[in-house]
Amino acid sequence: MSGVHLVWFKRDLRVHDHAPLLAAVASGAPVIPLYIFEPGYWAEPELSRRQFDFLMDSLRELDAALQARGSRLMVRTGEVTEVFSALHGKHGLDAIHAHEEVGLQWALGRDRAVYRWARNAGVSMREQPALPPGRESWSVRWDRRMAEPRGKAPEQIRSPALTAPDWPLPKDFGLGADDCPARQPGGRSAGVDCLRAFLEARGPSYAEGLAHPKAGAELSSRLSAHLTFGTLSLREAWQAARRTLSLAAEQGDAAFAASMEAFLASLKLHGQFVQMLQEQTTLDSRNLQPAHDGLRPRAEPSDPRLEAWIEGRTGFPFLDACMRSLKATGWLNFQTRAMVMGFVSHHLWLDWRLPAERIAARFTDFDPAIHYAQARIQAAATGVDAPRIFNPVKQSREQDPDGALIREWVPELARLPDAFLHAPWDAPPEFLSAAGVVLGQTYPMRIVDHMAAANEARTRIAAVRRSHAPAAAADDFKARLAGRPRRATPRRNPPKTVVQQLDLDFGLTQAS
Ligand SMILES: Cc1cc2nc3c(=O)[nH]c(=O)nc-3n(C[C@H](O)[C@H](O)[C@H](O)COP(=O)(O)OP(=O)(O)OC[C@H]3O[C@@H](n4cnc5c(N)ncnc54)[C@H](O)[C@@H]3O)c2cc1C
Incomplete structure (x- = not known):
C-alpha cells in the first residue's frame, strides 16, 4: 500500500517525449497512467463533440501504447480531487506527475483545488511546464527547450493491477451529434502521419498554402489539433522541421527552407501565446485596452x-x-x-x-x-x-x-x-x-x-x-508579439527530393 506514482494525462496524450511519464518510471515505483473525464470541463461552452471524438481516438491509441509496455490507461470520470482520493485510498499514492496545463479560469481553479488536496493528503504534486514559463529571456529559452533531446518512450511500465471500467460516452456529458463528417482523426499515429506527410510532400508549398482556404487544407501542416491534444509534442514537430530545413538549405532549395522557417515561426508563436495566457489569465474575458x-x-x-x-x-x-x-x-x-x-x-x-x-x-x-x-x-x-x-x-x-x-x-x-x-x-x-x-x-x-x-x-x-x-499592457503586447507568422517567399519550382532523406525517428511501430 505505498509508493505508487500516478501520471495524470491531460493535453499530452502520448508516451513519447513525455517528461512526467519518464520521471514516474524512473522513480522505480509502480505507475498508474490516468486520464480523467471531468464533467465540469466538458460543460465549458467552448468544448464540443468533435473535440471529444478526437480525444477518444487519441486515448485509444495511448491505451494501446501503454499496453504494449505492460501497463494500461486507467480512465475515470468525476471531479479530479475525488478521483485522486479514491485512488489514494486504494493504492496509496506517493506522487502525481503531470504537465502543467495553461488554461482558462476553470482549469486554474481545478488546479488550485488539486494542489490543496495533494498537500492535505501528503502526496507530492510534481508538475512540469510543457513549455518555458515566465517572460525573462523567453525566446532564448524557447530555442533551448526545442533543441533539447526528446524524451524516449519508456520500454516497460510497471503498474499495479488496474481495473478497466467502461469509458464514458459523449452523451454522459450532454454532447450530442454535431455534424462534423470530415473531422480530422485523432491519435498519435494520425499525428505522426500528418507530420510526415507535411514534411515529405506538402511542406514545400506551405507558404503558398497559408493564403488559400481550399488548397490550404492540403498544404498547411494540419497539425493544430495534434499539438492541442499533445499526440505530438511541439518539440517533436520543431525538431523534425529543423532537420527538414537543414536538408533543404544544404540542397539549395531556398523556397522550401523559407517554408520551414515560416512553419517554425508558427510553432514559436504558439508557444508565445501559451506564455501570454499564463500571465494574462483573463485573456478570454477582458479587452487588453x-x-x-x-x-x-x-x-x-x-x-x-x-x-x-x-x-x-x-x-x-x-x-x-x-x-x-x-x-x-x-x-x-x-x-x-x-x-x-x-x-x-x-x-x-x-x-x-x-x-x-x-x-x-x-x-x-x-x-x-x-x-x-x-x-x-x-x-x-x-x-x-x-x-x-x-x-x-x-x-x-x-x-x-x-x-x-x-x-x-x-x-x-x-x-x-x-x-x-x-x-x-x-x-x-x-x-x-x-x-x-x-x-x-x-x-x-x-x-x-x-x-x-x-x-x-x-x-x-x-x-x-x-x-x-x-494601455501599458498594449505596448508590452506589441513588444512581445509579431502578430502572425512571417510569410515565406512562395516557391516557384517544383519540390525537390530532399525530403526523402528524412529520418523521422518517432519509433512509430505497432507497439508505440
Ligand atoms: C480567430 C483565430 C482563432 C484561432 N484559434 C486557434 C485555435 O484554437 N487553435 C490553434 O491551434 N490555432 C488557432 N488559430 C491559429 C491558426 O489559425 C491555426 O493554428 C492554424 O490555422 C491551424 O492549421 P495548421 O495546423 O495547418 O497551421 P500551420 O500554419 O501549419 O501552423 C503550424 C502550427 O503553428 C501554430 N500556429 C499557426 N498559426 C498560429 C498563430 N497565428 N498563432 C499561434 N499559433 C499558431 C499552431 O500550433 C499550428 O498547428 C487561430 C487563429 C485565429 C485568427
Missing part, C-alpha cells in the same frame, strides 16, 4: 446576426462557405479565421467574447491561449495597432477567384457566373434568375452593407484610439 469596454454591445445568445454568422447564412458567399466548411470539417486556415472573427466584430459590431466562445466549439483544435488571443487581436481590442478590417468581398475575389470553395459549400449559388459569385446582390436580375437564385429566399440577402459598416467601425475605433493612450 480597457477603453474598448462597452464599445460594442454584448451579443445576446439568441441574436439572429450571431446565428446567421455561425451557421453561414450572412449573404456573403465566401464567408458563408468558410463557416459551413468549418462546421463540417472542424478547421479553417489562419486567414479565414481572422476574416470571420473580424467580420463579426467590425461589420456586425458585436462584442468579440460570445462569438469567440461560439466559434471555439467548432474548432477541433480549440486552444484557449491561441484562440482568445487571436479573437481579441482581430477585434482590435488590444488597442495596439489600427484595426485591419478585411473586406469579405475582396477576400473572396483574392482567395477564391474561381469560386471553388463557394460552389462546394454554398451550392445554392453554384450556377452563378464567377463575376457575380462573390457579391450576388450586384448581379443583374436575369443572371440571378438563370442561376435559380432568389435573394432572401434561396440564399440570404447580405446581412449588412459591408463597406458602410467597415467605415463606421473604423471611425468608432479611431475615436477610442484618439481619446486614450495605449
Whole structure:
C-alpha cells in the first residue's frame, strides 16, 4: 500500500517525449497512467463533440501504447480531487506527475483545488511546464527547450493491477451529434502521419498554402489539433522541421527552407501565446485596452446576426462557405479565421467574447491561449495597432477567384457566373434568375452593407484610439508579439527530393 506514482494525462496524450511519464518510471515505483473525464470541463461552452471524438481516438491509441509496455490507461470520470482520493485510498499514492496545463479560469481553479488536496493528503504534486514559463529571456529559452533531446518512450511500465471500467460516452456529458463528417482523426499515429506527410510532400508549398482556404487544407501542416491534444509534442514537430530545413538549405532549395522557417515561426508563436495566457489569465474575458469596454454591445445568445454568422447564412458567399466548411470539417486556415472573427466584430459590431466562445466549439483544435488571443487581436481590442478590417468581398475575389470553395459549400449559388459569385446582390436580375437564385429566399440577402459598416467601425475605433493612450499592457503586447507568422517567399519550382532523406525517428511501430 505505498509508493505508487500516478501520471495524470491531460493535453499530452502520448508516451513519447513525455517528461512526467519518464520521471514516474524512473522513480522505480509502480505507475498508474490516468486520464480523467471531468464533467465540469466538458460543460465549458467552448468544448464540443468533435473535440471529444478526437480525444477518444487519441486515448485509444495511448491505451494501446501503454499496453504494449505492460501497463494500461486507467480512465475515470468525476471531479479530479475525488478521483485522486479514491485512488489514494486504494493504492496509496506517493506522487502525481503531470504537465502543467495553461488554461482558462476553470482549469486554474481545478488546479488550485488539486494542489490543496495533494498537500492535505501528503502526496507530492510534481508538475512540469510543457513549455518555458515566465517572460525573462523567453525566446532564448524557447530555442533551448526545442533543441533539447526528446524524451524516449519508456520500454516497460510497471503498474499495479488496474481495473478497466467502461469509458464514458459523449452523451454522459450532454454532447450530442454535431455534424462534423470530415473531422480530422485523432491519435498519435494520425499525428505522426500528418507530420510526415507535411514534411515529405506538402511542406514545400506551405507558404503558398497559408493564403488559400481550399488548397490550404492540403498544404498547411494540419497539425493544430495534434499539438492541442499533445499526440505530438511541439518539440517533436520543431525538431523534425529543423532537420527538414537543414536538408533543404544544404540542397539549395531556398523556397522550401523559407517554408520551414515560416512553419517554425508558427510553432514559436504558439508557444508565445501559451506564455501570454499564463500571465494574462483573463485573456478570454477582458479587452487588453480597457477603453474598448462597452464599445460594442454584448451579443445576446439568441441574436439572429450571431446565428446567421455561425451557421453561414450572412449573404456573403465566401464567408458563408468558410463557416459551413468549418462546421463540417472542424478547421479553417489562419486567414479565414481572422476574416470571420473580424467580420463579426467590425461589420456586425458585436462584442468579440460570445462569438469567440461560439466559434471555439467548432474548432477541433480549440486552444484557449491561441484562440482568445487571436479573437481579441482581430477585434482590435488590444488597442495596439489600427484595426485591419478585411473586406469579405475582396477576400473572396483574392482567395477564391474561381469560386471553388463557394460552389462546394454554398451550392445554392453554384450556377452563378464567377463575376457575380462573390457579391450576388450586384448581379443583374436575369443572371440571378438563370442561376435559380432568389435573394432572401434561396440564399440570404447580405446581412449588412459591408463597406458602410467597415467605415463606421473604423471611425468608432479611431475615436477610442484618439481619446486614450495605449494601455501599458498594449505596448508590452506589441513588444512581445509579431502578430502572425512571417510569410515565406512562395516557391516557384517544383519540390525537390530532399525530403526523402528524412529520418523521422518517432519509433512509430505497432507497439508505440
Ligand atoms: C480567430 C483565430 C482563432 C484561432 N484559434 C486557434 C485555435 O484554437 N487553435 C490553434 O491551434 N490555432 C488557432 N488559430 C491559429 C491558426 O489559425 C491555426 O493554428 C492554424 O490555422 C491551424 O492549421 P495548421 O495546423 O495547418 O497551421 P500551420 O500554419 O501549419 O501552423 C503550424 C502550427 O503553428 C501554430 N500556429 C499557426 N498559426 C498560429 C498563430 N497565428 N498563432 C499561434 N499559433 C499558431 C499552431 O500550433 C499550428 O498547428 C487561430 C487563429 C485565429 C485568427
